[in-house]
Amino acid sequence: MILEVAILDVRPNMTAEFEEAFSTAATIISSSPGYISHELQRCLETTNRYILLVRWQTLEAHTVGFRKSSAYQEWRRLLHHFYEPFPTVEHYEIVSLK
Helix, strand or coil: CEEEEEEEEECCCCHHHHHHHHHHHHHHHHCCCCEEEEEEEECCCCCCEEEEEEEECCHHHHHHHHCCCHHHHHHHHHHHHHECCCCCEEEEECCCCC
16 A cells, blocks of 8 residues: 655635635545545645545556546646645555554
């Protein structure tokens, strides 16, 4: 399993619209081959900051399967205009699990 991590800084005063758009976008990503699960959490200290955690079966399921799909174009259309600055996305693998 691979964990995709993205810190999302949403433009001020657009958080409600972002959350609504994300609920639609979640159905897009969850239907992608290799998708396992995701969670979106809001930061308590910085109220327009979110963390998106997506679990994928493989790195390629995200970087090739999803990102190069037509579904990703719809994801972009729904969400990318909310971000300032555009987020950095990184991928992690389990080292230790209890």
